[in-house]
Amino acid sequence: MHGHIELRTTFTDGTTSHTTNIRYLVVNAPSAYNILLGRPALNRIEAIASTRHMKMKLHSLEGTVITIKSDQKEPKKCYENSLKTKIEVFAVTTQPLMKERVSQAEIARDR
Numbered sequence: 001m002h003g004h005i006e007l008r009t010t011f012t013d014g015t016t017s018h019t020t021n022i023r024y025l026v027v028n029a030p031s032a033y034n035i036l037l038g039r040p041a042l043n044r045i046e047a048i049a050s051t052r053h054m055k056m057k058l059h060s061l062e063g064t065v066i067t068i069k070s071d072q073k074e075p076k077k078c079y080e081n082s083l084k085t086k087i088e089v090f091a092v093t094t095q096p097l098m099k100e101r102v103s104q105a106e107i108a109r110d111r
Helices: 039-044 073-084 104-110
Strands: 003-012 017-026 048-050 055-059 065-069
Touching (some): 003 065, 017 039
Antiparallel strands (some): 003 017, 048 055
16 A cells, blocks of 8 residues: 555653644555654654654644653664565655756745
């Protein structure tokens, strides 16, 4: 099953939360992860993610900072699971239409 779905998603640290609609791309592929959030979703919720610290910070609707933490066990388990899964490569890409000359105004307008 491949397709897009928009879901109301809540990010919480257990005391405060931020809920917003996130558009997900659903793919039928083996993965060690349940979900991957891309730059568009992170930018939309104005989140700062640090893979080194395994934390993500964003503001709640009240303006307080939400810190979502991961632990060492989860990434290790994901890595071990990825080694066990059958290796298949799936790539989903979108390519802009090619134009011979694109002005800066066109680039700004498309954003």
